[in-house]
Amino acid sequence: xxxxxxxxxxxxxxxxxxxxxxxxxxxxxxxxxxxxxxxxxxxxxxxxxxxxxxxxxxxxxxxxxxxxxxxxxxxxxxxxxxxxxxxxxxxxxxxxxxxxxxxxxxxxxxxxxxxxxxxxxxxxxxxxxxxxxxxxxxxxxxxxxxxxxxxxxxxxxxxxxxxxxxxxxxxxxxxxxxxxxxxxxxxxxxxxxxxxxxxxxxxxxxxxxxxxxxxxxxxxxxxxxxxxxxxxxxxxxxxxxxxxxxxxxxxxxxxxxxxxxxxxxxxxxxxxxxxxxxxxxxxxxxxxxxxxxxxxxxxxxxxxxxxxxxxxxxxxxxxxxxxxxxxxxxxxxxxxxxxxxxxxxxxxxxxxxxxxxxxxxxxxxxxxxxxxxxxxxxxxxxxxxxxxxxxxxxxxxxxxxxxxxxxxxxxxxxxxxxx
DNA sequence: CGTCCACGTCTAC
DNA sequence: TAGACCTGGACGG
Numbered sequence: 001x002x003x004x005x006x007x008x009x010x011x012x013x014x015x016x017x018x019x020x021x022x023x024x025x026x027x028x029x030x031x032x033x034x035x036x037x038x039x040x041x042x043x044x045x046x047x048x049x050x051x052x053x054x055x056x057x058x059x060x061x062x063x064x065x066x067x068x069x070x071x072x073x074x075x076x077x078x079x080x081x082x083x084x085x086x087x088x089x090x091x092x093x094x095x096x097x098x099x100x101x102x103x104x105x106x107x108x109x110x111x112x113x114x115x116x117x118x119x120x121x122x123x124x125x126x127x128x129x130x131x132x133x134x135x136x137x138x139x140x141x142x143x144x145x146x147x148x149x150x151x152x153x154x155x156x157x158x159x160x161x162x163x164x165x166x167x168x169x170x171x172x173x174x175x176x177x178x179x180x181x182x183x184x185x186x187x188x189x190x191x192x193x194x195x196x197x198x199x200x201x202x203x204x205x206x207x208x209x210x211x212x213x214x215x216x217x218x219x220x221x222x223x224x225x226x227x228x229x230x231x232x233x234x235x236x237x238x239x240x241x242x243x244x245x246x247x248x249x250x251x252x253x254x255x256x257x258x259x260x261x262x263x264x265x266x267x268x269x270x271x272x273x274x275x276x277x278x279x280x281x282x283x284x285x286x287x288x289x290x291x292x293x294x295x296x297x298x299x300x301x302x303x304x305x306x307x308x309x310x311x312x313x314x315x316x317x318x319x320x321x322x323x324x325x326x327x328x329x330x331x332x333x334x335x336x337x338x339x340x341x342x343x344x345x346x347x348x349x350x351x352x353x354x355x356x357x358x359x360x361x362x363x364x365x366x367x368x369x370x371x372x373x374x375x376x377x378x379x380x381x382x383x384x385x386x387x388x389x390x391x392x393x394x395x396x397x398x399x400x401x402x403x404x405x406x407x408x409x410x411x412x413x414x415x416x417x418x419x
Numbered sequence: 420c421g422t423c424c425a426c427g428t429c430t431a432c
Numbered sequence: 433t434a435g436a437c438c439t440g441g442a443c444g445g
Binding site (some may be wrong): 002003006054086088089090125127128129138173182183184185205259281295296314 | 423424425426427428429
């Protein structure tokens with residue numbers, strides 16, 4: 001659950017689940033984790049969370065004790081400790097009973113209850129990490145969701161930086177300026193403004209003001225009126241109803257946070273809400289190609305002038321399996337189309353200590369990402385989404401010829417924006 | 420069975 | 433600017 005919204009939802013989840021809960025003892029780390037041990041022990045402590053961009057900070061706060069002496073003597077903490085987490089591609093928090101520990105639980109906090117419960121940092125791929133006594137990672141910019149003003153200023157006042165020499169879609173993943181934006185958000189944001197992904201970031205951003213003039217205005221759609229006088233563009237073309245690019249970097253992620261109001265609960269939610277919200281990322285009929293870093297960029301229409309020369313669209317087909325196990329919003333399907341599999345896991349097998357001497361590395365080298373990038377440069381350079389080439393040239397965002405059908409293979413309707 | 424793909428950083432040539 | 437770091441699901445043969 002990796003982008004800004006998911007990290008924030010994770011912090012909400014922790015605060016909600018741990019409110020009033022007392023934890024005790026030391027913090028346990030899985031055998032396989034390479035992240036640092038957490039040197040914290042307390043007879044009674046509480047846990048709260050906060051998020052900033054793509055990081056979550058847990059604060060462990062020891063509760064007051066009547067006998068400070070004992071506490072100190074026992075090596076107990078008497079001061080709060082912050083632990084800063086990054087989620088990698090698959091991290092999330094989960095609060096369960098002790099016998100329901102999720103697989104891949106790599107850091108655990110135990111409650112003081114009789115049958116105790118456990119707050120786990122779960123991370124299947126282990127790309128995530130944490131730092132005890134940590135602080136927000138230096139170098140990461142202001143949060144796109146909750147530090148909007150400074151986020152804007154940071155971008156606008158640094159447009160001369162080389163980071164903006166790149167295509168806008170790649171600049172958007174630079175956490176020094178867009179802390180919280182990830183692969184699905186960049187696609188959704190650029191799609192809404194009809195900005196070709198591979199146009200220079202600087203050209204798209206220059207002219208934007210460090211202040212968001214729309215901030216206090218109602219997001220009303222007075223399109224007709226505005227469009228007419230748009231001829232004398234005061235600055236760039238500011239999408240009347242939605243705001244400029246920087247504003248969408250703020251509002252689009254917040255839409256995810258506010259979605260359904262169900263909040264973060266890996267057990268109850270259904271992924272379909274999030275899936276239905278996506279307008280571009282992984283949506284049938286959209287195009288996709290790999291950017292200069294090998295990341296898949298989803299978009300519609302013109303890719304823009306800075307397209308990687310070799311880039312080819314990844315297997316655009318068959319990929320959008322409806323029921324995949326994504327959980328960006330940390331909402332997992334309840335028990336939907338699950339092929340009835342007696343899921344009564346009682347004994348969760350813990351990580352298998354893989355101390356394998358990494359031999360298969362060589363064998364895989366040829367099939368790794370490297371190959372992926374190079375191997376596909378053939379096949380005409382047309383960055384078209386395969387069969388997606390249905391009419392729809394230029395920005396004729398007018399009446400879409402219902403090209404790629406309205407029905408996706410996942411049964412989802414490809415909503416045609418409302419712009 | 421093997422290949423490709425995934426919400427992201429990190430760090431070595 | 434390539435890999436490296438990981439697990440696992442979908443799909444192809």
